[in-house]
Amino acid sequence: MRSATPWSDVVELLVEATGETLYMVGVSTLIATLFGIPVGVWLQLTSPGGLRPQPAVHRILGFVTDLGRSMPFIVLLVALTSVTRLIVGGSIGSSAVIVPLSVGAIPFVGRLVQNILSEVHVSVVEAAVTTGATTVKIVRSVLLRESLPALINAIGVTVIALIGYSAMAGVIGGGGLGDLAIREGYQRFNDRILWGTVAWLAVLTTVLQFGFTRAARASDRRRHAAI
């Protein structure tokens, strides 16, 4: 029986792993949002009740999106190795995790965004149509702007989901909090690291969730509204 790791060392490990997690999750969320929002917009525009109904396009795009969402992340992680190598120049480390993480999150964000945009009332959208606004203008000033609070919440949901996925980053040497808990904590029977990480993850996700909820509410101009 070894003596327990000193708390100062645990904290040091946590700080380093938190940095890795936030890096992986932050960049992935950014990329997933950048690509996921257009996917969501496209899905919504082409849907039967959308501004540009295109049943065939909608069905194909929806199929691909749902296929992406149904893919277990661990499978994506290994399946995308060659793509990752092409993009980041290597297939190991935190940066390498960003590729599968982003790819996995784009369809996730896409569906979330489409659901959110579909909540904007038809009468509001039609009112904008009758002003002679272009589709681009309507997407920007009506669909996205009216949905901003819900979109901010959706990004929060994505961040927390990606923190969960990033726990598997250890498989390709990505590091991060999940990896710390499994490799240093669980596999080496180091309870301080295991439970310290678990507690810290709980705190981190709670704080992030709180922050996103606050930001969403601050952006909302509706008064008696449930988002």
Next chain:
Amino acid sequence: MITVENLTKSFQGVPALKGVTLDVQSGSVLGVVGPSGAGKSTLARCVALLERPDSGAIRVDGTDITALGGTALRNARRQIGVVPQGDSLLRQRTAAGNIALPLESAGVPGPQRRTRVGELLDLVGLTDKAGSYPDQLSGGQRQRIAVARALAAGPSVLLADEPTSALDPETTGSVLTVLDRARAELGVTVLVVTHDMSVVRKICDDVAVLEDGRVVENGRVLDLVTDAASRTASTLLPAVDQNPVNESAYDRVADVVLIGFAAVGALLPEAANRFGVELNLLGGGFTRLGETPVARFRVGLTGERADSALEWISDAGAAVRRTLKGPQGVAA
């Protein structure tokens, strides 16, 4: 000026409009009324260019707008201001921001946009609410902002689908006042869909009755109320209770419709004097059609010269709509 010619529209093979033809003169207000499912909203949506008709034409100042696409369609849309059915304001924008939307669509630069928004807020009497969000406004105020938005880009036609359906009578009045000002001060042609006859009474010059996808009655409101054959007339005029017991006591019973000066004058007492008949008001009352006072009374007459008295009333400019008792169709 807006002309609808032989418009048809079906949904999944079920016809909603079966050949609708209408005219709205420049600067006048047309009310489209009719039972639920008659096709009023479908007609309004076709005119708003939200629905493409299967056949027929919609002309705004002579140009058919039904077949347009792309930029031409967007430009045509700016010619037609629309107050859609129900809540349609952007909830994340202020009242002023909502009114600015059509101006942004039209590419009006910022400073001019602000001036114009100010003018419109003034027109609808909500200057002090410029910075309020829709959730901070009452239903009537929201609807007035929606009217201001519809007018922002300077359309020649204003279209409103049930603009007062969710409002109480007082608030309804404030919205109608705004519609009326739009016509009077901006000269826009107004088409308003409603199931509320008080809307027709207050602001409409013309009325069209839609039933089962067809126009069954159409004309000037003031003409229709004196038309004995008009079914709309009875819904526009003050109601009279049916009271046959009471009526049996008279030699003649008639409905008299008086318009304008005659309505407020002493025509009926004078007729009674002149012909030495006893004339009693059995029911009815006064109303206004736009600015014009209108009265509809059920009168009972007793005396030898009752028919002469009715004839004289008719000659004096009143419409004696129906002689309910005695010889039919004395005059009109």
